[in-house]
Every structure is written in structure tokens, then in C-alpha cells.
Amino acid sequence: MSIPEQLPITLIVITRNEAATLAQCLDSVPFVADKLVVDCGSTDATCEIAAAHGARVVVQDWLGFGPQRNFATSHARHDWILTLDADEQLTPELAAELYARLPALMRSDTAGAILRRKTLYMGKPMRWYRPMKAERIARLYHRQRARWTDARVHEALRFSGPVATFDQPFIHHHNPTLVHKHLKILRYTELKTYDWLERGKPAPLWSCPFIFIAIFLKDYFLRLAFLDGARGYVVAQIAATQAVYRRLRYFELQQNPHSRELAHKLLRQHGIEP
Template sequence: MPVLSGLVCVHNEEARLAECLTRLAFCDEIVVVADRCSDRSEAIARNMGARVVSGIFPVEGLRKEAGVAACRGEWIVELDADEAVTPALAQEIRETVARSDAADWYQVPVDNFVGAQLVRHGWGGSFGASSVARLFRKGVKSWKSERVHPGTTFAGVYGGRLNNAILHKVDDDIADMVQRLNRYTALRGQDLAESGKIKSLWDDLFRGVRRFYKCYVSRKGYREGDMGFLIAIMAGLYPLLSNLKAREIRTLSMQPTLHAAGSAVISFDDTRLGHSA
């Protein structure tokens, strides 16, 4: 039987890490990469028998690569702290690994939850996924350098899609979803600003409309009611907001530092604002 490693990369995930690791007990070992954790994440991982890799990783891909390097198993199942493996999926993974002589990596379905609501349809456009490549042989998967949801490449043979799904707590509620959109587009904006690959406004609008259609119509987001419409809107806004933030970053980087030599200093007269000394 091939050795199977469970891999989880975290940053301050003490509230949900224990459940994630408990669901990985079917693995022969568990590796946790703790990136700049200031909470109890590392202690929880060690207390549950995981091997911990602690460090500072500027981008997600470096965390993943460090975790893979620490894994001793021939096969790796990769999770995030907000994800969980069901008993049925655990059994399917074990059976797949045991009989996989030719294949090197597999897609795994994802059941995404917003709060307690299961949202099966309409995910996409860098805002959510209904299937992820999380079961692979060590050395087969590699990550690119983007700050959020980095692209991946695979060196081996694709084995198909498993039947059972990962359970993914995407967001707690709509407010959490909006905050995630803001966070993701800020990180994507930094990538675009650094690379210089900033799109035009019209290109952003076209891509946004295309993504909305893809999520709401092609991927049947309409079947999820209001939530499907909202997810499609978020996916459509993603490229527009990312590029607007990239342009803002580039503009700010070109402005002179406040109080630099020769720059004007702006002062305010408090009395004009209704304040007295």
C-alpha cells in the first residue's frame, strides 16, 4: 500500500484546524505548513500528531512547495483549513491510491457552503471552484507565483475525477463573501501592478460580462436563486476590481513621498471646520 500524506497550509486557523486534521486521520501522516501564525494553529497541529513546517512564505505557491517537500508519502491529498474530507471520500481516496499504477493525479469534486447553505452550481471566474486537483503523486504538481489561487501545472498522467466531494466552508455569510472579494482583488491587483499586465477598462467589462454569463448560465448558477446570481456578480466584478486596484497601486507608487524635498505641505485650518483652539 503506497504511503499517503495529508497536507494543510494555514495562517491563523485555530478555530477550524482541528476539525480539518481530524478528517485527515485516514492518511499515514499529516504535514501542516504554518505561515506566520500568531495564534494556536501550530500547537493544535503538533498536539494532533502533525509534523509542522513553520516559516514566512510571501506567496501561496511557496507554502505549498514547502509542504510537499516535507511530505514523506508517495501520494498527497491537499486540503485548506476550511475544508473537510467525508468518510466516503476518505475511503475512495485510499482505494484510488491503492490501485493507481498508471495515473498520477485526480480531480476531486467540491461541495461549497455559504453558511449552512450548500451551493452546488455557478462557481468559477477565480471566485470559487466546483472541482480541484487535490490528489496527486509527490513531484507531479507545481504552483505558479500568483498571490491568490496560483496557477498549477502537472507533470504526470491525469486519472479522472473522483465521485465523492470535499466539503468546503467558503464563506460564513454574504458579508464574508464581500470581504473575500475585496481581499482577493487586492492581492490580484498587486500581482497585476508588479507584472504590468493591466487590462483596459473595456477589456475588463467584456471579461466581467463573459464571466457572469459563464457562472450564471453555462454553470447553471440560476438554479441557486439569489445566491447563484450574487456569485455570478462577484465573479464578473473580479477582473474589473483587480485591474482598478492595480491602476491605483501603480498611480500611488509614482506619487512623490509626502514631505519629500520640494513637495508642498498641506495644512488645515481647524477654525474653518468648526473647531476652536
């Protein structure tokens, strides 16, 4: 892709131990004038790779996904921001579309834009499962017209103005193994249940069998996972299991608050920051 001039945009990536994928993420966005990596304590070569691929590195202890993204936004050099996870990258087609359309969009009163994310699962694209085929996700915004919610996990970008949509997808390299996926589930469950505790959310255990059935059927049939064959079954099974485990862990925290400290210690032994 030929880049006559870079655009006044900041690319933000929040990281912890992302050495395996960070370089391809940063290199897939050649047209931005500023690349910022906000790291929360990597013990691998993440920070060195970020610097080698043209990014500034700011170190910040983990605040939760929403607060961490808002912190990163405050350190951007430009008002327009594109944010990616380290295991994501722009396709050449999306990079070209963004470069062509962004100058006009940035002169308008648009608050941000929706991108489409295509997921590689077990090494291959999911062809039918809706959340992984062409998920619509907010990743481009003007920081005076949008803000991330303060949720510890499953944060969302809230816009205060018109929103554009781009057609070409970017790529998400899903967890490389099911082991990685289950470690991620453990982390996300801790964050989500802490939010539930603060809100006093009810999550009765008697609902768990019904939750499992509802989530499995929704993902397997309504979201078309069954059309992706055995991989679709795995996706639906894990989604339903995760929903039940989240409620079991929430119940445990209510019964034994001390388990939070014990869980933190164990997760950190495995390099996971809750």
C-alpha cells in the first residue's frame, strides 16, 4: 500500500505479553502518524517489539478494560483514534478503504465508525457463525465525541454523534489453543463477577441449567454455528459452559469473599492479570 502522507490518527493497542502477535498488528496500519502501546506489565518482549515497530510505549498498571482504554485515549497525540487488540490486524483492503475515506470523515462531525471483524478459529475462518463471520464492532472514534464505558470487561464505546461504517473486514486471530481460551475465560470471569458484585446483580444457581441450554441453542442454531460443523459445536459448547461457570464463580465470591485473593494469586502465577 502506497502512503503519500500519514494521517493525524493515533493507533492504540493495550497489551500484556503480546510478543507473538504485536508486530503484525502494528505493521498492518501504515498510515497513522502515531502508534501508542499501553502496557500493563509484560514480562516478554512486547515493549521492545512495540518500539521496534514504531510505537510509543506507556506503562500503566491494569485498570480494567474500559478504564485502561480511556487512559490510553488520554495519551493519544491526535483526536482521531483507531484501536486494535494485539491479536488483530487490518487487511490490506481495509487499510486502503480507511486511507481513502478517512480524510473526508475526519473533516465532518462524525463521532466514529463501525468496523467489521472476521475471526480465524482453530486456524481457519468461520464462514457462518455470526459473531465470528462479520462482527460489527466500534474501533474508530473522535475522543471528544466518544468514550469507553468503565466496565472491567466487555466494555463498549459510546458515541455522541453520527457513526459511519466501513465495508472491508479486519482479522481477529482467536486464541491459538483451547488452553489459551480457557485461561482467558478465567480472567474475564473474574472481571465480570466483580462488576456483578458491585451492582448486586442476582444470579440464582437454579437458573444455570436453563442458561446453558439457552446459550447453546442461541449460538448453535440462531447464530448459525452448526453450519461451521464441528468447530461450530465447540464454539457453542464453550459459550454455554462459560455462562454457567460465571454464575458458579459469582456464587462462590458471595459465599467466600476471601476466594478473590486466592484466585488472584493463582492467576498471577500463570501470567494472568485479573
